[in-house]
Amino acid sequence: MDKRMFAIFACFAVLLCGCVKKAQPATEASKDDQIVVGFSQVGAESEWRVANTESIKAALSVENGYELIYDDARQEQENQIRAIRNFIQQNVDYIVFSPKLETGWNSILQEAKEAGIPVIMIDRDIIVEEEDLFTAYIGSDFRKEGEKAVVWLENLLEKQGRTEEPIRIVHIQGTIGSSAQIGRTSALEQGIKNNINWEMVAQECGDFTRAKAYEVMGAILEQTKDIDVVYCENDGEALGAIDAMEEVGIKCDANDGVIVISFDATRLGLEYCLKGKIALDVECNPQQGPYVDAIIQKLERGEPIERENLIEETQFDCFTITQKMIDDRKY
Amino acid sequence: MKDSSKSIMQSQKLILKRKGLSDTKLLLLITVSLFVILYILSAILFADRNFAKYSVFFNLFNNKAYLLMLALGLTIVMISGSIDISVGGVTGLVSMVIATMLVDSTVSAVWSIPVALAIGIVFGIVQGYLIAYMDIQPFIVTLSGMFFARGMISVINPRSVPITDEMFMCWSSARVYIPFLYNVRRHGTHDVAYLTPAAIVAIIVMIVIIIMCKKTKFGRSLYAIGGNPQSALLMGVNVKRTKFLAHVLCGLLAGIGGLLYTLFAPSGNPGNGYGYEIDAISSSVIGGVMLSGGVGLPIGTFFGVLINALIERVVPLLGIVDASWPRIITSAFLFAFIVLQSVFARGTGRRLTRSRIT
Numbered sequence: 073m074d075k076r077m078f079a080i081f082a083c084f085a086v087l088l089c090g091c092v093k094k095a096q097p098a099t100e101a102s103k104d105d106q107i108v109v110g111f112s113q114v115g116a117e118s119e120w121r122v123a124n125t126e127s128i129k130a131a132l133s134v135e136n137g138y139e140l141i142y143d144d145a146r147q148e149q150e151n152q153i154r155a156i157r158n159f160i161q162q163n164v165d166y167i168v169f170s171p172k173l174e175t176g177w178n179s180i181l182q183e184a185k186e187a188g189i190p191v192i193m194i195d196r197d198i199i200v201e202e203e204d205l206f207t208a209y210i211g212s213d214f215r216k217e218g219e220k221a222v223v224w225l226e227n228l229l230e231k232q233g234r235t236e237e238p239i240r241i242v243h244i245q246g247t248i249g250s251s252a253q254i255g256r257t258s259a260l261e262q263g264i265k266n267n268i269n270w271e272m273v274a275q276e277c278g279d280f281t282r283a284k285a286y287e288v289m290g291a292i293l294e295q296t297k298d299i300d301v302v303y304c305e306n307d308g309e310a311l312g313a314i315d316a317m318e319e320v321g322i323k324c325d326a327n328d329g330v331i332v333i334s335f336d337a338t339r340l341g342l343e344y345c346l347k348g349k350i351a352l353d354v355e356c357n358p359q360q361g362p363y364v365d366a367i368i369q370k371l372e373r374g375e376p377i378e379r380e381n382l383i384e385e386t387q388f389d390c391f392t393i394t395q396k397m398i399d400d401r402k403y
Numbered sequence: 404m405k406d407s408s409k410s411i412m413q414s415q416k417l418i419l420k421r422k423g424l425s426d427t428k429l430l431l432l433i434t435v436s437l438f439v440i441l442y443i444l445s446a447i448l449f450a451d452r453n454f455a456k457y458s459v460f461f462n463l464f465n466n467k468a469y470l471l472m473l474a475l476g477l478t479i480v481m482i483s484g485s486i487d488i489s490v491g492g493v494t495g496l497v498s499m500v501i502a503t504m505l506v507d508s509t510v511s512a513v514w515s516i517p518v519a520l521a522i523g524i525v526f527g528i529v530q531g532y533l534i535a536y537m538d539i540q541p542f543i544v545t546l547s548g549m550f551f552a553r554g555m556i557s558v559i560n561p562r563s564v565p566i567t568d569e570m571f572m573c574w575s576s577a578r579v580y581i582p583f584l585y586n587v588r589r590h591g592t593h594d595v596a597y598l599t600p601a602a603i604v605a606i607i608v609m610i611v612i613i614i615m616c617k618k619t620k621f622g623r624s625l626y627a628i629g630g631n632p633q634s635a636l637l638m639g640v641n642v643k644r645t646k647f648l649a650h651v652l653c654g655l656l657a658g659i660g661g662l663l664y665t666l667f668a669p670s671g672n673p674g675n676g677y678g679y680e681i682d683a684i685s686s687s688v689i690g691g692v693m694l695s696g697g698v699g700l701p702i703g704t705f706f707g708v709l710i711n712a713l714i715e716r717v718v719p720l721l722g723i724v725d726a727s728w729p730r731i732i733t734s735a736f737l738f739a740f741i742v743l744q745s746v747f748a749r750g751t752g753r754r755l756t757r758s759r760i761t
Binding site: 174249 | 452453456458462465466562563565566567572575576664667668669670672674675677715716719720
């Protein structure tokens with residue numbers, strides 16, 4: 073019996089000690105004048121996402137006068153709904169979240185609205201019944217990213233004097249229905265309409281992953297090896313497509329070979345760009361933290377804000393990229 | 404002759420009952436006090452985060468209504484000495500079927516209820532038959548059930564499907580406010596505590612299960628076959644049938660859990676319900692149910708689920724950024740409870756041998 077009681081007490085003591093010890097820093101940090109922000113991130117599935125989280129955390133730091141409650145939804149909408157509901161009950165001043173899906177948010181956003189808490193959405197757009205269910209949206213203009221790539225390609229082909237000869241394009245799409253895929257695809261399709269010598273040889277879904285793009289590109293190469301341009305909708309797909317092409321001996325080079333166009337500008341993607349394998353990498357900027365900070369500060373001062381905030385993005389091509397440009401980037 | 408066998412049966416029943424209840428009660432007491440201590444502790448530590456609010460407490464039910472269903476199902480099969488790891492897959496399958504079914508609103512949302520229950524029962528019947536009558540290992544049977552459910556989800560729809568059906572969304576966003584239980588918000592509005600229809604369904608089902616385990620013959624047979632199948636057989640309990648019914652009931656509860664889950668997160672997603680069987684098992688174990696069978700109470704599982712909800716709620720407030728921490732802390736609890744249970748099991752074993760010797 074003594075042993076039993078001892079075991080019970082030991083278990084209790086260990087558990088409670090753990091809780092108390094960890095809890096202390098959080099209580100110390102919470103001061104009255106701090107702005108409390110609840111941030112529900114969709115997950116940590118990619119390099120891009122991790123950089124996005126880091127950016128928000130850096131911008132909404134204690135030094136900047138914020139208390140950030142961070143919640144990782146592990147790719148489940150259900151966890152995000154729960155997190156937002158918890159934020160509402162914890163009387164946070166602002167809610168920031170990157171929605172997992174486009175729909176299913178009406179009732180939870182209604183709750184936030186009733187509680188008078190402004191909601192700032194980042195990265196992905198959602199469909200809601202009433203427009204005023206969220207306060208602001210911060211994200212990339214995916215259509216513009218695609219247009220940048222199309223303009224760059226037009227200029228390059230003109231410089232190479234290939235405006236007359238047929239340009240055979242392979243298009244590897246992202247996850248169908250995601251806002252990045254919709255924007256980037258529509259820009260390319262418009263580009264093909266505008267340039268009569270451009271021709272789409274194949275259009276397949278690579279699901280934003282290296283493995284799927286490798287598989288899809290391999291199947292395309294079995295049908296034809298006469299390709300001029302490969303338009304991939306993110307870096308993962310570009311790497312997969314390059315793997316598949318190099319395997320059958322096709323050279324990926326903007327001057328003398330297949331022109332590979334990609335998006336996101338992750339570190340690995342830019343390294344491929346430096347090697348000349350990716351001809352153009354259009355940036356999809358994850359540094360959304362400063363924008364969130366700016367909007368919150370405006371709302372605090374009672375100033376009007378823009379509902380839709382598109383963030384600035386640049387592009388890298390294999391002719392101008394340097395090692396220094398890669399090193400200077402934060403992610 | 405007949406009388407003597409009857410008296411043996413009764414005495415055996417008594418031994419089983421006494422052994423089951425004393426351990427069960429102690430484990431339950433630990434679970435309940437742990438929950439209360441944790442809650443009070445968080446209320447003190449996070450006073451500025453409104454832990455003492457009524458609505459926070461009631462939200463623990465709203466957030467975990469579906470998990471309560473899954474955990475109760477597992478409690479029943481675990482008491483009977485079996486296991487079911489397909490419940491997470493069934494939850495995901497139900498949510499995907501409902502979402503796909505309602506996609507163009509040609510079918511009334513009312514149909515989602517019988518469909519959810521039917522899917523659960525079919526899983527329960529097939530798995531229960533294989534386990535009870537064909538005598539196949541429950542782990543393997545339900546593992547294949549889990550794979551089947553996961554595979555079917557992708558066959559039905561590999562992408563995420565939002566639910567827009569008006570009637571279904573109305574059920575999903577309905578609130579039953581609890582009068583007089585409110586706190587005043589900073590802006591002066593009232594934060595009234597509420598329960599969602601899903602939470603109310605869950606609580607009613609739980610009460611039914613508690614009564615069933617305690618009062619009915621089936622409930623008592625569950626404890627008997629889990630504690631010792633041989634003596635249960637000698638006592639005249641239909642072991643196979645009881646085990647079969649336990650699995651059917653678990654499947655039914657998984658079906659209800661899937662429906663409640665879909666009401667909570669109204670969209671079908673290939674990843675829905677992933678790993679929930681593990682959450683359900685851990686909630687049951689923390690609630691005092693023994694994996695070896697014969698010991699455990701549904702009400703304990705209820706507190707196990709509440710502890711699970713509380714951990715998930717508290718961890719983000721600790722300033723811990725990594726999403727894996729709730730799982731790590733749950734694992735610490737689980738570990739502590741398994742150690743406790745083994746201490747109990749050894750204690751009772753020794754007591755029994757001692758009494759046999761004397």
